[in-house]
Amino acid sequence: MATTTSQTSVYVYGVTWADGTIARRGSGVAGADVGAVEQGELAAIVSPVPDRFVRARRRDLMSHMDVLADVFASRTVLPLRFGSVFPGPEAVAGELLGTRYEELVELLHRFDGLAELRVRGAYREEELLAEIVAEEPRIAAMRGVDALRIQLGEAVAGAVARRRERDLRMLAETLGPLVKDMALEDLRTEFELIRASYLVDEQDIGKFDRRMDELARREQGRITFTYAGPLPPHSFVALAGG
C-alpha cells in the first residue's frame, strides 16, 4: 500500500470524561500536540502520529505516561496500553468510544477517586545475609566449607524465602486496610521483596503515605523501599474480552 508522509494516524493515551478542555502543546508522543476525540460523555485523549511511526523511543514512553498523569491530576482517566494507534479520528470515535461506550462509562465511574500507588521493596543484600548468618547457626557453620556450597546456598535461599514471607505478611497487615485492590508483579532478583501496585482511595493516600513512611523507617537497616504515585490506575483497568 502506498503511503505518503502527509498521512497521519491517531495515537490514543486514554479515555476520560468529555468536557472540551484537553489540550497540551507539543508534549505528546513524537512531540505532537495533545487533544481529544469526543463521543457523547466520553473523550479519548489523542495526538496525531505520522502514518509511518513505528519505532518508539524512550521519550515517547515518558510522554505517554506524562500526558496521562497530567490529565489524572484533575480527573478520572483510564489509561490505554502504550502504542495504541488508530487509523483516524473516526476510528477512535467508532471502534473505541462507540463500540465500548457503556463499558467505558462504567469503568470511569468505578475508578472515580481512585489512584494507583506502586511500591517496590528490596532487601539490602549484605545486611540481610548478615542477619541470616547471625540468626541461623546451621548456615553460619556451613560458611566457607567448599564441599557444602550448594547446601549452603539452598539453606540461604530458604532463609531468604522465610523472611520474605514474614515481611510480606507484615506489609499486608500494615497497608491492607487502606487498599481496594492489589496487583503483584513477578520478582526479578533474589533480593527483591515485593513489586506491587495498590489501588487506593484518594482520601486515604495521606494515611498510606504515613504508614509507608513508618514502615520504611523501621526497616531501613534491611529493606530499601521505593514508592511512586498517585498514578492513573494503569494496573487495574481492563475491558471484557481484551
Place this chain on the structure above:
Amino acid sequence: MAVATHGTASNYLQRAPSPSSLADVVDLILDKGLVIDAYVRVSVIGIELITIDARIVIASVDTYLRFAEAVNRLDLTQTEAAGLKELREGGGGDGEEKKKAKGFFEGAKEAFSGNGKR
C-alpha cells in the same frame, strides 16, 4: 529523579510522583492499561525484551551457588561497622552503601540499561 513529596522528606524512602527509570516506566505502560488489540501497532522491539531477560528463576543450582558465594564473601565485621556508622549518622542510603548493595546483580542491571538505549 526520586524526590520527597507529600511530607515524606526522608532518606530511607524514595518517593516520586511517577516512576523515573526507563525499566519502571516500561513496566507501567507496556504491560498494563486497556488494550484494543486490532489497533496496537507501535513497535517497541528491544524494550519488551529487557523485561523478560531480567526475570530470573529463583530456585536453581545457579542461584544457590550465587547465594553461597555471597554468604562466603560476607565480611561480618565490616557489615557491623557499617551498621554502627549508619546508626550514628541517623540513617542509611549514602552513596557508598548503595554501591555495595548493587554488587550481586550488576550484570542484570547493565543488560537493562544497555538494551534501553536501542
